[in-house]
Amino acid sequence: MNLKQLAHMLALSQTTVSRALNGYPEVNEETRRRVMDAAKRHGYRPNPSARRLATGKTGMIGYVLPTGASVDIDPHFVEFLSGLGDYARSHELDLVLSPADADDQETTYRRIVANRQVDAVYISSPRPADRRVGLVNTLGIPFIVHGRSEGFDFDYPFTDIDNEGAFHEASRLLIQLGHRRLALINGDDRETFAIHRERGVRRALAASGLALGERHVCSVVMTEENGYRATRRLLEAGDAPTAIVCSSLIMALGVVRAVRDLGLTIPGDISLIAHDDVFPWLRPENFSVPLSTTRSSIRLAGARVAERLAARISGLEEGARGEVWPVDLVVRGSVAGAPA
Amino acid sequence: MNLKQLAHMLALSQTTVSRALNGYPEVNEETRRRVMDAAKRHGYRPNPSARRLATGKTGMIGYVLPTGASVDIDPHFVEFLSGLGDYARSHELDLVLSPADADDQETTYRRIVANRQVDAVYISSPRPADRRVGLVNTLGIPFIVHGRSEGFDFDYPFTDIDNEGAFHEASRLLIQLGHRRLALINGDDRETFAIHRERGVRRALAASGLALGERHVCSVVMTEENGYRATRRLLEAGDAPTAIVCSSLIMALGVVRAVRDLGLTIPGDISLIAHDDVFPWLRPENFSVPLSTTRSSIRLAGARVAERLAARISGLEEGARGEVWPVDLVVRGSVAGAPA
DNA sequence: CAAAAAAGCCAAAGCGCTTTGGAAGACTCT
DNA sequence: AGAGTCTTCCAAAGCGCTTTGGCTTTTTTG
Numbered sequence: 001m002n003l004k005q006l007a008h009m010l011a012l013s014q015t016t017v018s019r020a021l022n023g024y025p026e027v028n029e030e031t032r033r034r035v036m037d038a039a040k041r042h043g044y045r046p047n048p049s050a051r052r053l054a055t056g057k058t059g060m061i062g063y064v065l066p067t068g069a070s071v072d073i074d075p076h077f078v079e080f081l082s083g084l085g086d087y088a089r090s091h092e093l094d095l096v097l098s099p100a101d102a103d104d105q106e107t108t109y110r111r112i113v114a115n116r117q118v119d120a121v122y123i124s125s126p127r128p129a130d131r132r133v134g135l136v137n138t139l140g141i142p143f144i145v146h147g148r149s150e151g152f153d154f155d156y157p158f159t160d161i162d163n164e165g166a167f168h169e170a171s172r173l174l175i176q177l178g179h180r181r182l183a184l185i186n187g188d189d190r191e192t193f194a195i196h197r198e199r200g201v202r203r204a205l206a207a208s209g210l211a212l213g214e215r216h217v218c219s220v221v222m223t224e225e226n227g228y229r230a231t232r233r234l235l236e237a238g239d240a241p242t243a244i245v246c247s248s249l250i251m252a253l254g255v256v257r258a259v260r261d262l263g264l265t266i267p268g269d270i271s272l273i274a275h276d277d278v279f280p281w282l283r284p285e286n287f288s289v290p291l292s293t294t295r296s297s298i299r300l301a302g303a304r305v306a307e308r309l310a311a312r313i314s315g316l317e318e319g320a321r322g323e324v325w326p327v328d329l330v331v332r333g334s335v336a337g338a339p340a
Numbered sequence: 341m342n343l344k345q346l347a348h349m350l351a352l353s354q355t356t357v358s359r360a361l362n363g364y365p366e367v368n369e370e371t372r373r374r375v376m377d378a379a380k381r382h383g384y385r386p387n388p389s390a391r392r393l394a395t396g397k398t399g400m401i402g403y404v405l406p407t408g409a410s411v412d413i414d415p416h417f418v419e420f421l422s423g424l425g426d427y428a429r430s431h432e433l434d435l436v437l438s439p440a441d442a443d444d445q446e447t448t449y450r451r452i453v454a455n456r457q458v459d460a461v462y463i464s465s466p467r468p469a470d471r472r473v474g475l476v477n478t479l480g481i482p483f484i485v486h487g488r489s490e491g492f493d494f495d496y497p498f499t500d501i502d503n504e505g506a507f508h509e510a511s512r513l514l515i516q517l518g519h520r521r522l523a524l525i526n527g528d529d530r531e532t533f534a535i536h537r538e539r540g541v542r543r544a545l546a547a548s549g550l551a552l553g554e555r556h557v558c559s560v561v562m563t564e565e566n567g568y569r570a571t572r573r574l575l576e577a578g579d580a581p582t583a584i585v586c587s588s589l590i591m592a593l594g595v596v597r598a599v600r601d602l603g604l605t606i607p608g609d610i611s612l613i614a615h616d617d618v619f620p621w622l623r624p625e626n627f628s629v630p631l632s633t634t635r636s637s638i639r640l641a642g643a644r645v646a647e648r649l650a651a652r653i654s655g656l657e658e659g660a661r662g663e664v665w666p667v668d669l670v671v672r673g674s675v676a677g678a679p680a
Numbered sequence: 681c682a683a684a685a686a687a688g689c690c691a692a693a694g695c696g697c698t699t700t701g702g703a704a705g706a707c708t709c710t
Numbered sequence: 711a712g713a714g715t716c717t718t719c720c721a722a723a724g725c726g727c728t729t730t731g732g733c734t735t736t737t738t739t740g
Binding site: 045047048049050052053056058060065067068069071072073074075077078079081082085086088089093094095096097098099100101111114115116117222223224225228250253254257260261279280281282283286287288 | 385387388389390392393396398400405407408409411412413414415417418419421422425426428429433434435436437438439440441451454455456457562563564565568590593594597600601619620621622623626627628
């Protein structure tokens with residue numbers, strides 16, 4: 001059942017039927033009702049391919065997915081996706097993932113924009129001066145950045161959490177508990193979130209006249225194994241920290257294992273606070289010693305990003321407003337006063 | 341730059357240019373070369389929207405993503421996606437995720453087929469007599485099932501691993517080591533993979549005249565917490581098992597924690613084997629006691645599914661061939677002879 | 681060497697929708 | 711009553727590609 005048939009059946013022109021269906025004002029309400037009714041009765045659904053060709057609108061949002069044999073998709077992605085999908089569903093939006101060579105995403109961005117394959121895109125895990133942000137900005141497609149980039153001469157719309165504030169608070173708490181030597185096990189420090197977190201830790205330390213030891217900060221891909229290794233290295237060297245702040249729950253698993261392997265305890269010898277993106281399958285309260293966390297649901301962020309994308313597509317949102325969400329500091333058993 | 345312009349520029353008809361580009365035989369090789377050359381020089385890329393409208397081909401593969409506030413996307417998904425994306429990239433395929441109400445996926449399947457939004461779909465986490473399989477089969481869109489369904493009067497193409505064989509082997513090893521009371525901590529037993537795994541365990545036990553105790557098998561959503569709880573329940577009851585087979589590495593984390601909480605050791609008191617889908621961020625060899633596993637890369641499966649989908653789209657693959665991959669049994673420190 | 685076959689190209693008709701530019705009729709106003 | 715204004719609808723022109731059917735020109739064939 002296509003528009004032509006429906007129009008013929010109603011003894012109206014395609015124009016009128018199309019307009020009636022799309023809510024244009026220049027059609028009699030009585031007629032509109034008739035059309036709407038017939039459309040529903042016959043289960044008419046406009047052909048999206050045809051509509052795309054005519055309007056350029058696709059009803060899809062895009063994400064360029066970096067791939068490659070040595071590229072691992074972050075497990076956080078799936079949680080973000082849960083939120084995004086949940087919102088997208090209620091608004092009849094689909095998500096198209098365009099796999100790209102991790103080292104050349106630009107080509108793919110250009111392609112999806114030139115081909116008008118999606119109405120909007122989002123960018124995640126941005127770095128300072130991230131080229132993707134500049135690119136989509138010039139290409140002129142609506143977008144939202146999940147996270148923040150920095151160092152542009154233009155503003156852009158983003159949704160981020162207060163990474164610096166969160167890690168500042170976490171560090172401040174540890175300092176108040178008497179810790180003097182903190183360590184930070186961070187994610188990839190080419191990404192903005194990691195830079196902000198480190199800044200938060202440093203600021204808290206500085207406020208008490210302390211500093212983050214050069215060997216007390218490490219930046220690694222966030223795996224259990226890397227959390228373990230980093231912790232071993234930190235604790236086996238001289239000047240070992242008494243408290244660790246860690247950028248992910250997965251790495252925290254490794255931290256806990258390393259501490260135990262060394263015959264130390266949490267929080268007796270080492271206090272630990274990790275960032276929790278809220279995974280349904282791994283919860284900080286279930287660690288052998290319940291883990292203190294800075295908590296922010298990445299899933300909610302996904303829903304919010306979808307919401308903003310939808311708003312931008314329909315013109316409800318404009319401008320370059322960035323929003324920064326606060327992060328909860330949840331204290332559990334893994335922190336205690338510094339050992340004597 | 342569109343076809344019309346390119347044709348005009350070459351002083352050829354759109355027909356000829358189109359045919360030259362798409363490899364039709366009725367065009368002079370010399371002409372084809374000229375066309376190809378000019379197309380490349382001017383960076384001509386056919387407009388996909390137009391092409392779709394004309395041919396119905398989209399260059400996209402689809403996945404219906406169950407969503408909802410209480411629906412968690414499996415973290416395995418992201419690894420599968422890595423493989424799928426990696427293959428898709430090299431073949432210029434995009435993946436479209438259509439979020440659907442978890443309780444009504446049928447509507448979405450019908451929509452994406454009716455609208456010709458994708459050229460093929462895949463289905464994951466199938467259950468016995470999974471309605472989705474019957475549906476896409478009748479709808480007539482090319483598809484591959486990742487995993488297996490059962491109980492149809494038709495065959496369908498799938499790629500699965502030998503879950504039964506894997507868990508049979510794992511159990512057999514434990515039995516040979518003298519274990520008499522095995523327990524199985526399984527995933528959702530409405531899914532085929534879980535059923536096959538349980539069957540594997542039972543078959544191995546039966547071969548030695550043993551059986552799986554009624555309270556020695558549990559079926560839960562695969563989270564760390566559920567692994568913990570199941571283990572506590574198993575070990576605190578009378579008739580506790582001396583060996584556990586577990587359906588996921590994430591649950592195994594909980595198993596290990598529970599065993600430790602109870603003051604028991606692995607493998608001294610309890611032997612443990614888990615299934616490993618090969619996550620880059622959590623590796624069995626890095627467990628406090630290196631974990632024995634049945635191993636099969638879900639990422640490779642993703643690539644394979646993409647490959648088969650591509651083959652089916654282009655007509656290279658037909659029929660309903662199912663393929664079953666063998667699973668490695670990797671023995672590490674977490675298994676030992678049964679305690680006296 | 682004429683007839684038949686093949687090769688190479690083209691004009692035009694879709695694909696199914698949106699949107700432009702009117703046009704006819706109904707209504708208001710002086 | 712005639713001019714001007716709305717209201718309501720329509721024909722037709724895109725959007726950019728593929729494909730059908732046919733028309734020349736060249737090559738093959740008996």
